[in-house]
Amino acid sequence: MVEKAKIRILFVDDEPNILKGFKRSLRPLRSLWDMTFAPGGKQALTILEQSPFDVVLSDMRMPEMDGSQLLEIVRRTYPGIMRIILSGHSDEDLIMKSVKSAHQFLSKPCEKQTLISAVSRAGYLDNILQPSGLKDRLGGIECIPSLPSLYEEMMWDMDRGSGSADSVGRIIEQDMGMTAKVLQLVNSSFFGIHRHRSRVREAVSFLGIDIVKHLALDMNVFSRFNRALSIVGVEEIHDHSIRTAGIAKQIAGDGKMGNGKMNAKTADNAVICAFLHDIGRLLMAEYFSDQYERVVRLAGQEQMTVPEAEQAVFNVTHAEIGAYLLGLWGLPDMIVEGIAFHHSPARAEPENMELAGLIHAADLIEHHVSQGENLDRCMDKIDPAFRQKQGMSEKVAQWLTIADNRGGN
Ligand SMILES: [Fe+2]
Ligand SMILES: [Fe+2]
Numbered sequence: 001m002v003e004k005a006k007i008r009i010l011f012v013d014d015e016p017n018i019l020k021g022f023k024r025s026l027r028p029l030r031s032l033w034d035m036t037f038a039p040g041g042k043q044a045l046t047i048l049e050q051s052p053f054d055v056v057l058s059d060m061r062m063p064e065m066d067g068s069q070l071l072e073i074v075r076r077t078y079p080g081i082m083r084i085i086l087s088g089h090s091d092e093d094l095i096m097k098s099v100k101s102a103h104q105f106l107s108k109p110c111e112k113q114t115l116i117s118a119v120s121r122a123g124y125l126d127n128i129l130q131p132s133g134l135k136d137r138l139g140g141i142e143c144i145p146s147l148p149s150l151y152e153e154m155m156w157d158m159d160r161g162s163g164s165a166d167s168v169g170r171i172i173e174q175d176m177g178m179t180a181k182v183l184q185l186v187n188s189s190f191f192g193i194h195r196h197r198s199r200v201r202e203a204v205s206f207l208g209i210d211i212v213k214h215l216a217l218d219m220n221v222f223s224r225f226n227r228a229l230s231i232v233g234v235e236e237i238h239d240h241s242i243r244t245a246g247i248a249k250q251i252a253g254d255g256k257m258g259n260g261k262m263n264a265k266t267a268d269n270a271v272i273c274a275f276l277h278d279i280g281r282l283l284m285a286e287y288f289s290d291q292y293e294r295v296v297r298l299a300g301q302e303q304m305t306v307p308e309a310e311q312a313v314f315n316v317t318h319a320e321i322g323a324y325l326l327g328l329w330g331l332p333d334m335i336v337e338g339i340a341f342h343h344s345p346a347r348a349e350p351e352n353m354e355l356a357g358l359i360h361a362a363d364l365i366e367h368h369v370s371q372g373e374n375l376d377r378c379m380d381k382i383d384p385a386f387r388q389k390q391g392m393s394e395k396v397a398q399w400l401t402i403a404d405n406r407g408g409n
Helices: 016-025 041-050 067-077 089-096 112-129 135-139 148-160 165-172 176-186 200-207 209-218 234-257 264-276 279-287 289-301 306-314 318-328 333-340 350-370 375-381 392-405
Strands: 007-012 033-038 055-059 082-088 104-108
Touching (some): 007 112, 041 055, 041 067, 055 112, 082 089, 082 112, 135 279, 148 209, 234 264, 234 392, 264 333, 264 350, 279 289, 306 318, 350 375, 350 392
């Protein structure tokens, strides 16, 4: 039997009692985690030089080197390591310094279960990405760029100080990069107080306009696409995503109210998951542009689909790339799986399969509708392994009817 690799985690805190507390309460996990403890940033960096780690979890307020300084060095030197910051609520100003260097933000005191699920993600995400060799590049990404037009509008609004949470929420919800950043923050236990939020405008008003302004103007967490613009149709991908989210919303709305057959969590996450399902294409085109040019050429010349060409060049597709980064950023598991398996929903965990299938169907429906094709032919394109799962074939037929009755838009 192949033994599952242990997650190697480095805890950094200047208070000996906190480290002792971690040691004591996490002892039962010794068979799954290799735990090392450092009393400060300098010691942590020495330990990191000596052996590889999967996760660094650092306290924010420490003498000499604070958590955000440490994590920024880790980001630059060992970008593939998952970086988690731990901070007390009185340190809100301080934690803003880490919004680009940390992947996830936990509040102090941290519930054991919250900590366990944040760290356990490292192993799960490795499985999604393997063995593409892209982990370091993805781990170092601080933000996902925005559509130039929406970026300008956002910065204009912020500069003039005229934006309200509602007007800014309306801009953010049309842009995949800004949406992902906002969801990264509100889904963390520090900013989100343990409630998963999947509605963008609600998330923006929860964070508050002052925080969004600070993020935009002082922390520069929003940026605009550069290289991707000459490689893929960035606007087209956004338009496709907005329309796919619209279709997912219709299906989820009917599925929830109609005969009540749809899981409530599926319905809640459907819109945001559909909106973000192709975010990996944007990431690949922006951050791996030379290789992605080859993907575009292959897909054009060799009669390959885009995912087939991505697989040939990267050994992984945009589905896994998008899911990996959003998973690293702490978005809910269900959304991560819905994105990872939107081409192959039967591979999702049973509790997430309905959402992955819904995104798969909405994606196909959108392609059919935008090409003026009849939805009758859509059923044949649904992943056969998914259709064979119990009850899924009827569900897909029902979803196609809902989309067809509404004209698919
Ligand atoms: Fe896709
Ligand atoms: Fe798509």
